[in-house]
Each structure stands twice: as C-alpha cells, then as structure tokens.
Amino acid sequence: MIHVINNVNRHLYGDLLDKMFKLRHDIFVGQRGWNLISRDDGRDIDQFDTKDTTYFLKVTEESEIMAGMRLYPTTVPTQLNTIFRDTCVLTAPPEEPDHYEWSRYFVVDSNYRGKSRRPANHELYTGIFDYALAMGIKSLSGFIETSVFTRAGRLPWNMRQLGIPVEYGGTAGEPVGYGLPTQLMVDADMVYKTKLVLRLLRPVLSLSLGERNLTTEKGFDAKVVLAIQNFIQLHPEYTSTLVLFTDMLNSADPYQIEHVNEALNILTKDECLKEFTTITMKAKTVGWESAIQH
Amino acid sequence: MFEIVKAFLEDVPLADSIPALEKLLKTALDQHDIQHFICTNMYGLKCMPDRHLIFGSWGSDWVSHYISNGYYAEDAVSFFSNGLEHDGRPYYWSQLIAEKNLTKTQYNIFADAWDADLREGIVFPINISNTEFAMVSLGGLNFKKSSVLQGILHTIAIQAHRQARNILLRDHYNQITQKEVIDAFSTPDISRITSTEKTIISLLAEDKRARDIAIIQNSSVSTVRKHLSSAKLKLGVDNTEALVATAIRQKLIH
Missing domain, CATH: 3.40.630.30 (Gcn5-related N-acetyltransferase (GNAT))
Structure with a gap:
C-alpha cells in the first residue's frame, strides 16, 4: 500500500x-x-x-x-x-x-x-x-x-x-x-x-493513519484518504479510534470484519466529503468500538 | 536561440502523418544546418519490423545511396546505438570513428557520407523500455558541436520520435486489439518468468522444437506449448523469435 x-x-x-x-x-x-x-x-x-x-x-x-x-x-x-x-x-x-x-x-x-x-x-x-x-x-x-x-x-x-x-x-x-x-x-x-x-486499476492508497496501520492491505479511493485526513485534522481525538478501526480490517476475526465492512459500506465519496459526520454516527450505532474489544 | 525549437514543440503534436512530420523536421533542422535525418526502430515497436526506418530525409542523394547499398545492415551508427550510454546521452559520429573498432565497411560508410557532404553527425539513442529501442541520427556539412545545439537537437529527436510512434500506433489501432495497444505501452514482467519457462526458452534458443523440448523435459508437447504461451504473455511478445530475443536482452538466458 x-x-x-x-x-x-x-x-x-x-x-x-x-x-x-x-x-x-x-x-x-x-x-x-x-x-x-x-x-x-x-x-x-x-x-x-x-x-x-x-x-x-x-x-x-x-x-x-x-x-x-x-x-x-x-x-x-x-x-x-x-x-x-x-x-x-x-x-x-x-x-x-x-x-x-x-x-x-x-x-x-x-x-x-x-x-x-x-x-x-x-x-x-x-x-x-x-x-x-x-x-x-x-x-x-x-x-x-x-x-x-x-x-x-x-x-x-x-x-x-x-x-x-x-x-x-x-x-x-x-x-x-x-x-x-x-x-x-x-x-x-x-x-x-x-x-x-x-494494470493497476484497484485502489493502492492506505488510509495513512500511522505506523500501527502499516500492514493494512486494503486500498482506498483517494477521496476517502483525503477525507480521513481532513477529518483527523479537524478531530484529532478520533485518530486512535480510526487506527483501531483499520486494525479491524486486518483482523482474522470474521465478526470484527463484518462490523468494519458494515461501517465501510457507508464510506461513499459524498459522505466522506461531509467530513465523516455520518460515519462517526454510524460507528456508534454498529458498535465497532465494542467489536474491537470483543 | 530557442525560438526554432519552441515553434517545433508547438507544431509537432499537430503533425498527423509521417510525411507531415518529416516536413516539419526538415524546416526545423535546416535552420541548424542539418541536412540529413533518419529514425530507425531498432527493435520492439509492435507495429513495425525491427531495424525499419520510421522517418527520414527521403529523396536526398545520400539516403538513396545508403538504401541502394544496403548500408543499414552494418552501419556503425545503428550497430553501436544500443547501449551507447545508459543515461540516454548522444554520440557524435566522429566519436564512433575514434572510439569503436569499426569494420572496413563501417569506415567506408562514413567515408561515403563525408563525400556526400555529411561531415559530422550525432546519434540519439531512444530507449523506450527494456524491450523497445529506437535511434535518431542527424548529420550535416557545417555541423557545429555545442552543448546547447546538442540539447536542442536532442529535444527535436525525442519529440519527433514520440509523435511518429503515436501516429504509427494510431494507424495500427484498427488492425490490432486493445490489449495489444496496452501491451505496446507496458513493460514486461520478467520477475514472473519461472525457471521451467527459462529452461524452455534456452532450449528454443538452441533451435530445439517443441517436440524435442518435450522429450528433453520428459513432458508433453502441449505442456511445453502452455509454458511458451505463458512466457510470451509475461514478456509481452507474440512469437517465439521475439520471445528468445527479449529473453536474451533481459538477461533471462545467456
């Protein structure tokens, strides 16, 4: 990535x-x-x-x-x-x-x-x-x-x-x-x-959330990456939560992956451009922080 | 000083045929006392045979003499153009005469060029990829050596070749598939060649046929052919001659 x-x-x-x-x-x-x-x-x-x-x-x-x-x-x-x-x-x-x-x-x-x-x-x-x-x-x-x-x-x-x-x-x-x-x-x-x-049509950008996030294998649309960056600039208190969120992507636990994919599905370009207001709300509803602790 | 090359850079994307490009080149090069120019596809351009002239100052006595004597087969300008300098630096004809061990025919070609009032020239190697290479050679009676002129001529050579390549690929587009057009831009993925494929290519290079290779490998002819198809795909070539040539250039086999 x-x-x-x-x-x-x-x-x-x-x-x-x-x-x-x-x-x-x-x-x-x-x-x-x-x-x-x-x-x-x-x-x-x-x-x-x-x-x-x-x-x-x-x-x-x-x-x-x-x-x-x-x-x-x-x-x-x-x-x-x-x-x-x-x-x-x-x-x-x-x-x-x-x-x-x-x-x-x-x-x-x-x-x-x-x-x-x-x-x-x-x-x-x-x-x-x-x-x-x-x-x-x-x-x-x-x-x-x-x-x-x-x-x-x-x-x-x-x-x-x-x-x-x-x-x-x-x-x-x-x-x-x-x-x-x-x-x-x-x-x-x-x-x-x-x-x-x-021959590289798939996204290659990482969410770029730091060294804990280095091994993430999932690529993201550049607008998502930019939106994440804009979001953590405005809300640095969410950075560690987002890192945990991406950790779940690499998890071997299907329960965690299911939850993270549910949250990811709302990561549409339009929503990202709204600075993640939707995802933060959705994150609470799907309980992804509890899923990390699961 | 740079007005001629600036005008050329503006006009060259508008040249929609090789003759139109040659006309532009003649106008630009005449102003720098260059009377002779040729560009050769040394190897690898999908829509043209190897060692085939892409554009040139046709009609001149020298080019007619050059072609009628079949000089292109042994000319030092093309013979030494590949691998002259890895960083794309050009070579003067006089450097080739001074530094390379030329054959008698190669000396005679330079002597004939001199008699045709081409007293000095310059060769621009144009390395498009590991599998595609071209060269542009320019010459004239009052050729002046200077770093600025060298840079200007290099610019003209690169841009003319680039436009000629675009024209040829465009004209060829209707006859080939989209995959082939993409392959023409792509580089081969040599890291994916397996040791079995390398062995089979080596045997091909020794003039062995698929049936012979199958016996040597204790395998079937269809398996050998499958390996060959796979190797061709990876190296972006469509025939066994090109497969062997590319494998040698890529140092996959010796």
Whole structure:
C-alpha cells in the first residue's frame, strides 16, 4: 500500500520518516554519489523537506519501504525555480497553487513484487496520480534524467519539456548527469489510461493513519484518504479510534470484519466529503468500538 | 536561440502523418544546418519490423545511396546505438570513428557520407523500455558541436520520435486489439518468468522444437506449448523469435 504522509499525519510516522531519510541518504549519496547533499547524521534532508512536503511511500506488509517520492507546492521556492531555474529555457516553471513539484524518486528493489504482482514504482505512480487528482493538482514538474524522459514516451502521459537536455553535477566528486526540466499534466483521462497500462486499476492508497496501520492491505479511493485526513485534522481525538478501526480490517476475526465492512459500506465519496459526520454516527450505532474489544 | 525549437514543440503534436512530420523536421533542422535525418526502430515497436526506418530525409542523394547499398545492415551508427550510454546521452559520429573498432565497411560508410557532404553527425539513442529501442541520427556539412545545439537537437529527436510512434500506433489501432495497444505501452514482467519457462526458452534458443523440448523435459508437447504461451504473455511478445530475443536482452538466458 502507498502511505501519504503530510503535515496532518506526520506525527504518526516518526520512525518511518526517519527510516526514509536514512534510506534516501544511502541511495542518493551512497549509491548515486550526490556528495553535495551528504550529511554527518546519515540522513538526506534538504530545504524541500518541510511541513509543506507530502511524502508517498510504498510500504510492504513487513513494514519495509520499497519506493518513495515527495511532492512540494510550487508557490514556495522549489528545485526548478531555484537550483535548476537556468535550465528552464523553453518555459518558466509553474508557480501556482494547483501545480506541484515531484522529486527524490527512489526504488529500493526493482525486482520486488507484492501481492498485486506489480512493481513498487507502478503502485507509487498510481497512488500519487490518484491523490493528485483528488487534490485538484493539475501538473507535476521536476528535473529528471533524459533516459527517464524518453522511457516516459511509452506511457500515455503529456509530459512537456520546460528546457532542453543538459549536463549537470560534476562538482565535489559528483557524477555528471544528463537531465532536463519537465512538467507532467495530470487529468482524469491520463490517470485512467496510466492505470490501465500499469494494470493497476484497484485502489493502492492506505488510509495513512500511522505506523500501527502499516500492514493494512486494503486500498482506498483517494477521496476517502483525503477525507480521513481532513477529518483527523479537524478531530484529532478520533485518530486512535480510526487506527483501531483499520486494525479491524486486518483482523482474522470474521465478526470484527463484518462490523468494519458494515461501517465501510457507508464510506461513499459524498459522505466522506461531509467530513465523516455520518460515519462517526454510524460507528456508534454498529458498535465497532465494542467489536474491537470483543 | 530557442525560438526554432519552441515553434517545433508547438507544431509537432499537430503533425498527423509521417510525411507531415518529416516536413516539419526538415524546416526545423535546416535552420541548424542539418541536412540529413533518419529514425530507425531498432527493435520492439509492435507495429513495425525491427531495424525499419520510421522517418527520414527521403529523396536526398545520400539516403538513396545508403538504401541502394544496403548500408543499414552494418552501419556503425545503428550497430553501436544500443547501449551507447545508459543515461540516454548522444554520440557524435566522429566519436564512433575514434572510439569503436569499426569494420572496413563501417569506415567506408562514413567515408561515403563525408563525400556526400555529411561531415559530422550525432546519434540519439531512444530507449523506450527494456524491450523497445529506437535511434535518431542527424548529420550535416557545417555541423557545429555545442552543448546547447546538442540539447536542442536532442529535444527535436525525442519529440519527433514520440509523435511518429503515436501516429504509427494510431494507424495500427484498427488492425490490432486493445490489449495489444496496452501491451505496446507496458513493460514486461520478467520477475514472473519461472525457471521451467527459462529452461524452455534456452532450449528454443538452441533451435530445439517443441517436440524435442518435450522429450528433453520428459513432458508433453502441449505442456511445453502452455509454458511458451505463458512466457510470451509475461514478456509481452507474440512469437517465439521475439520471445528468445527479449529473453536474451533481459538477461533471462545467456
């Protein structure tokens, strides 16, 4: 499942985020030789890891991170409008509230296959696009390797070049890369076709309720995930109850699963958008808290 | 400096046929002193044979000479294009001459190109996936080497190939199933290939037939064929030649 971690729920992911920063350091500094971002504490944390950052992590049933990426708003300084600004020679990078930047894409093991039998990055892309669509995000921009850009040609993506391919890096013993600034337009048609091509039509997003919730195997519609996040932002006192609720999903006890499914059945998109007023009421009536104790 | 490439990027999605795309390319490349261009499907594009030209500056003396002499079979530009640089970086023709161990015919092709006023050129490897690869080669009389021009030409090459691929898949759409169109976009799932399937593909690569493989495997012909169908599905290919070629490229067999 893909966990979406942002300023609403990051306090529930302390250990996992720290693990991700260490993993990123291992990959980007240790394996790829990006010496300029090396840190003594062995964590890759830069100016774009802030409270505004949203992380997407593919986490296995054993709570291992297999892939990840981050999204950052373009209304504040981004990689493209600071570090790589000079490379945007064809079109200026976007700086609008509904356009985000994506960066620090990594895959731990390209041969890994979960229960879905799909590669970790396929789940990651699907999760990001579903979430972006639900958030009303219209594009994802970023500086990417030229080879990645040509390989994107096989996907039904409208990916614009903001600049031409250029060499970069080469200082402080870093390798010389060859990349370009790009902008991927996101809309419902593109997301549907991408899912079709990646053969991943089922939901891949977790309810993202923290480390206790890591092994949840049930995927949710992005609007449900967003609604849960909005709900716990407004009613943090319900967070632990929702975690228990999702624990029930993984329960081996059919009695608990029956109750949780009864509550889930009312998780329609419209109801979610009403900030769970219905579900909290329904939860009381089906007695799901008592079911947990059962 | 970037006006030509900006205009090309605006116009290229509107090119609805290969000849229309070639006309656009000629206009854009002429302004950068590039007289020669070809794009070859090296392998893997479902609707076109391997090593088949996708678009080019047809009608020039050089292209006529190139085709009539069958140079495409041994040309160093295509011969070395796959695996030149993993990060998609281009190669200049002069680099190929200096760094690769060329055959006499390969040297002669470059000599003939020189005589045809193509004094330098550049090759852009276009790696679409592990199973699909194309290359674009551009050349000219007064070819200027610069990182900015290289970036501009690379942009033109990638975008022209992308549009040509879209046109070919669109034109082919009526003749193939939706599944095949999806397969054309998809990557093979090599992790799902079983050890039995690998063994059978290895035997196929040794020119064994299904009947021979069944005897070797102490199995039935229908079981061998079932394994082959399953392997083809996983690697996204539709014939045994492509199955063996893909398995070798993916390093599933040696």
